[in-house]
Amino acid sequence: MRATLALTLGYLYADLMNIYADRGNIICFAKRCQWRGISLEIERLGIDAVLNPADYDILFIGGGQDKEQTMAAADLKQSKGEAVREAVESGVVALAICGGFQLFGQYYRPAEGEDLPGIGLFDAWTIHKGPKVPRCIGNVVVDWKGQPLVGFENHGGRTYLGPNCSPLGRVVMGFGNNAGDGTEGAVYKNAFGTYLHGSLLPKNPHFADHLLKLALFRKYGEVPFLPLDDTIEMAAHEAAVARTREGKR
């Protein structure tokens, strides 16, 4: 009799970095596991908490305001950044949204003042061009390996990828990383960075399941992974894509 499959998720800076309700992604992970009889334990990792790379199958970090992002950057530099890199090198799944995505790059350069160091997980860097340059705000559709991802972006920073850094996908409608080169997000091993809120995972169940499968198969090998009835998810997905199209006309 097989024991219940179990995954552990490390939720970085849950209180600091939740400016755009990115906790919706945690809710999505939790329910999609529950519906499959997979036990998902969620551990909140705040400032000063110790991160042991071997303890987690998935790591998540959301978006935050400048002040909170600075605090998280300092904490990552001091303690957790090294552990996050080690975890990702060993294949741990990571999802970093917006401000979190920026912090997982090389650095974040604000319009004024010092660069904020990132953990250098993605070979990417972000530059804020100042208050006079319009923010990248709006619905966005991304082509992720032939499948659409839909979400909402809202960022002042423009992110640029190094020559060997893969994007998460190509922008179909919207601004993407820098409103210029058509890339959105970044990928390194099983770590994914993106600017998509929405929240991201609920409306993109195929992507949520991709992440869950990566984590599950890494831990247990290829175990049965039941498809779920995603009618409601895809209805919201389609409606959001249509809405994006309306907005861009």
Next chain:
Amino acid sequence: MAIRFSPRRAGAVVAGKIAGRLSRVMERGGGTALPGLLAYALDKRMVSALTTQIPQGSVIVTGTNGKTTTSRMIATILREAGLNPLHNSTGSNLMRGVATTLLDRTGISGNLQVGQESIGLFEVDEAVIPLAIREVKPKIVVFNNLFRDQLDRYGEVDSIAQKWCESLLDLPGDAKVVLNADDPLVASLGEVLGDRAIYFGIDDLAQGTGGLGHAADSKWCPRCRIDFRYSVSFYGHLGHYECPNCGLHRPRPGIAAELVASQGFAGSDVRVRTPSGNLTFRVGLPGLYNVYNSLAALATSCALGLPLATAKRALEKVTAAFGRVERVEMDGKSLYLLLVKNPLGCNEVLRALFADGQAKDIMLILNDKIADGRDVSWIWDVDFERMAGNVNSVVASGVRAADLALRLKYAGLFEDQPQMLLVEKNIERALRLALDRVVPGGTLFVLPTYTSMLEIRSLLAKTGFLMQYWEQE
């Protein structure tokens, strides 16, 4: 005061009035912003020139939640005191809305035509405060609270607070500022104001919820960047806070609710301490957020030197500002309209709704037009999970009905009874379906976002149930 004829202003006024007349005739949105927009575009100094002509000066009201309700409470107090508020009462709170309000009382000469008892009362959008303060030169500004709201419009809460702080420098030297002591970012505005700052807040510790919810923000000391310690938490990030490092703490409010007794949907009974004595009154609108609104209005009344008895009479007359909390009887059933704009407000409405433990029939309407906020991510910060066991049926409607259905699925609602959740984008059809599910004599609670609230009111008005909003007051 010298009245000067300004041809440019006169031209702008005439153009605006024609636009307003046309707009009302064509029944497009009551012409409450177009005239001002046009006139303001033609004469940018219009607002500052006209507001200097208001005999009793002006009051500006802002904040994320409660601007319209608080303004309406203040308007009622002012009228009770024999003053005549020039009020952008329909909630059109950008500069064009202020301009329209002034335009309505301006003659074609381009000068204001109002009596000595007139006082400006302008509800102003958070992002427009710096401009409004410069142009209106108010004698009182009321900062009700600052929450995350419509992030795709503003970007970040901290930058709004920063802009507010800078805008205080443009205030007339004797202007007073009414501040929510329980909101750290708002209260901190008072640091540079000395005794021109008038604080209101809740002292009744029994109103505490025990712990900050996840939808809360600004919980950190702005000087030290470490968490405030909260001895009590009332609503979102509002409460009694102190920085364990530098000692920055909640200022003692001069207008303080010492006792709050909730009467459910009928409102709350409040006992308030003020510099001129104690006052007990009934706030006729539900929830702690409306207690705060009434305290803000009362503090404004005190700042204007109006008698407490006047304020009490007025506050007890207040009916809900359109659509914020509104009740309609139709087909032998009751319908409550409860506007929701952001996670905190929505959570508070849900808290008030489920307080009595009786299962409710609910209709949620989610739009994502500019005035609603185009980013619907915020619904993932709402505790829809608490609907479980508290609702008979839910109808999800509006442009983003599918997102609502998705959120509710992940909130674990109706996992065993999927038929209890109906999804219908069209508001008219959805309302029909929702009402059909309510037993005779029962109540339907409708939670719309801003533009869906306008749509549903328009719908109800066409069938004769509500006055169109520009006919009120």
